[in-house]
Amino acid sequence: MRLLILGTGKMANQHAVRFASLPGVHLVGAVDTDPVRLATFCEAHGIGRAFSTIEEALAWGDFEAVSNVTPDAAHYATTMACLAAGKHVMCEKPLATNYADALTMAEAAVKMGVVAMVNLSYRNVAQIHAARELVQAGQIGTVKHIEASYLQSWLVSKAWGDWRTGQQWLWRLSKGHGSNGVLGDVGIHILDFVAFGAATSIEDMTCRLRTFPKAEGDQIGEYHLDANDSFVMTASFSSGALGVIHASRWATGHINELRLRVYGDKGGIEVQHTHLDSHLRVCLDDDVETGTWRTVEVLPVATNYERFVNAIRLNMQTEPSFRHAAELQRVLDLASESEEKREPQTV
CATH class of the missing domain: 3.30.360.10 (Dihydrodipicolinate Reductase; domain 2)
Structure with a gap:
């Protein structure tokens, strides 16, 4: 499975390490608006492609799933773009900053038929x-x-x-x-x-x-x-x-x-x-x-990381879902x- 890391702040490092440790998972790209942080992250995790926006990454598109580790306020716009492109998404919590946006994201995931999971880490x-x-x-x-x-x-x-x-x-x-x-x-x-x-x-x-x-x-x-x-x-x-x-x-x-x-x-x-x-x-x-x-x-x-990957491979939904997070x-x-x-x- 080819995975894109969206957002390269502190928590993204844990996502990268956890996903990279799973057999068959390849970190192929990363996105961040901060070029220095992005370059440092890609070098640390051996990621070959770097993008300044999610739109650039989606235009390339050579990945199946996205780990969204952007700040809370960016979850809605970035996740909706990924869902529209038919990508599976694990999004950090909270799913959105309000119920209306979270519900829209949950409904969009169901409509697109993709695996959509929230990283409620406990x-x-x-x-x-x-x-x-x-x-x-x-x-x-x-x-x-x-x-x-x-x-x-x-x-x-x-x-x-x-x-x-x-x-x-x-x-x-x-x-x-x-x-x-x-x-x-x-x-x-x-x-x-x-x-x-x-x-x-x-x-x-x-x-x-x-x-x-x-x-x-x-x-x-x-x-x-x-x-x-x-x-x-x-x-x-x-x-x-x-x-x-x-x-x-x-x-x-x-x-x-x-x-x-x-x-x-x-x-x-x-x-x-x-x-x-x-x-x-x-x-x-x-x-x-x-x-x-x-x-x-x-x-x-x-772990959530394992459940997300297994759900994609089995073409089935898993919890905690976008609906639950909403x-x-x-x-x-x-x-x-x-x-x-x-x-x-x-x-």
């Missing part, structure tokens, strides 16, 4: 797949309550680098640079973690967003630091459960941690994923009476609306 966590299987098998009974969080500390510590001086972090704090803050950046990850792991979807919710002072005048250079830093969401789910979902970049002591707890009338499960490791714990059967939790060992699962974007849009109106929003 689908690579084997424990969340095992949790979903337990829920679907009825092992914890009827789900009553869900609790989920995504906690980061990079506004507190320098474990990720210094956000005050790093452009790769500052844009994430600025609405004017295309950021929807923690809600748009990591909110989509924890919403997917919940929807997939608990095998359910949000029906209605209320959300509160908060932006905290971070610099004098809330400004650093060209960056106005006005994007949200934390959110708290209460939700009702299609399974009938009630739940709380929250995320923050001010979570001191948590470099990068996702946690999901799902409680049913027969048992409970907990998934914890950090930058170091992942764990699945369960409280089932007789352990319910003593509140005993046990760690469950799970087997690895195929539905997540709908929840994110309604979360912002809930904050503006200070009232619940029905999904």
Whole structure:
């Protein structure tokens, strides 16, 4: 399979390494508006063709699939161009910056009959797949309550680098640079973690967003630091459960941690994923009476990169799909609306 890398920033390097490691996948071209970054990327990954626009790359056209690693605001226009040319696309999250555009992209992918997948990277966590299987098998009974969080500390510590001086972090704090803050950046990850792991979807919710002072005048250079830093969401789910979902970049002591707890009338499960490791714990059967939790060992699962390539080879769709990502974007849009109106929003 011949693959084009669209966008050559930091995350693109991971895409290039992951795809290049798969048998039969060849990185044949790359696109970026920054010629220096583009040249450096192509040299690092042995890519022979370099293009300054997606239009130039599509005019050449000697590739079957595209890995879209452009900034969030560019996902819509670049992906739509690739879909119109009949190319398979893996797009970084979020699929778009609003539900209307995301839905249009999902519908275009279906119309063109191509494989269209969103890189919700925590689908690579084997424990969340095992949790979903337990829920679907009825092992914890009827789900009553869900609790989920995504906690980061990079506004507190320098474990990720210094956000005050790093452009790769500052844009994430600025609405004017295309950021929807923690809600748009990591909110989509924890919403997917919940929807997939608990095998359910949000029906209605209320959300509160908060932006905290971070610099004098809330400004650093060209960056106005006005994007949200934390959110708290209460939700009702299609399974009938009630739940709380929250995320923050001010979570001191948590470099990068996702946690999901799902409680049913027969048992409970907990998934914890950090930058170091992942764990699945369960409280089932007789352990319910003593509140005993046990760690469950799970087997690895195929990565998003592997699933994307296999889906193309088998000519079949795979998850997480554009349609699924569009539905997540709908929840994110309604979360912002809930904050503006200070009232619940029905999904």
